[in-house]
Amino acid sequence: MNVLFALSALFPAITTVVAQEEIVGGVETAVGQHLYVSGFRRTKTGASSCGCSLIAPNVVLTAAHCTGKGRKFVSIGSHYKSGTKDGECIKVKQIIKHPKYHAKSFTYDFAILILERPSKFPPVQVSFDTVVPGTPTVLRGWGRTSSGGASSELLLEVGVNTISNDKCVKMLPGHTVNDAMLCAGGKLGEDSCQGDSGGPLTV
Template identity: 85%
Template sequence: MNVLFALSALLAASTTVVAQQEIVGGVEAAVGQHLYVSGFRSTETGASTCGSSLIAPNVVLTAAHCIGRGRKFVSIGSHYKSGTNDGERIKVKRFIKHPKYNAGTTSYDFAILILEQPSKFPPVQVSFDTVAPGTPTILRGWGRTSSGGASSQLLLEVGVDSISNEKCAKLLTGYTVNEAMLCAGGKLGEDSCQGDSGGPLTVESNGSVKLVGVVS
């Protein structure tokens, strides 16, 4: 399964989206190193059912289709899908979907969440640079570890390469792939899956971490 991402341009008119819909074929992420990775959940102690990323002290980026279904808390800086063992939980006071979000085509599938108070954790840097095909990227999340399987209780990660929209359109038969989208994945057994929606796609090099997309 490939995954569709919305490039995080903070509701800018010219944002871009990447591939669509658990971290399959991944490994446990290093504890305490990816504190911007956040879980979107209905209650403070409940399980995160979508991913998200802290991009400013009181601003979180997620997928637009994750908004609703009672989700109103963000768990930031936690290694775990549920509970309060680490990190912090902050309530969302405002939900803002991209004005061009289209649920039918999943274009511009991202939104920002304004938190009631600033987080104590460092946000991730958002990149607006073009991601060339073949660029190594990393997905992180707590989604299912196989299609229809159980969700991971620990933060997982998997490396995937970006691919051209032309190749993506051939792989994602039946999905809309347009100029507002960027794809990554395409490697058998390694990808995101259900439950990873809203989570980050990053480009990392020499200690630099840049957020380039959101799992859709």
């Protein structure tokens, strides 16, 4: 499995590699099968308010816009949005934002979190391959299950197809869509939502 990194911002049934929210129209993931999926938290037992992906034993990938908001811990391998029932929670030692990150347009909305110690869970492989429009992908997260609604306490997933950036521009007038982004979604009622920002888009 490869992670493409869906830092999406929820627009009408569209997920852009930008800032994102939650899983709408999804189903609960199988317990113990996606242990690289992580949550960014303010405290060890608190709720994850952004998603992340373990990409090396002590390195986590997330959205740059998720940093700088008091989040200091990463929950790895947990099926739950909060608490310590499973998985592990590791403190963040260093945050590195992409040097070209632009907060208003969400361009290069990537950040690397260096953990204080290696995780015991296996990391996911990051893909640098070109993804053609129409590629089936999967979003996972604990975000809201409807716009403005409640977040999920359990890890959810939903399948979405990638969309060409040209089509994405037409679907998102007034928003920045460039080569640093990947669009996915397009099916009404099935997408990411608030709280899914920084989480993985996998193929």
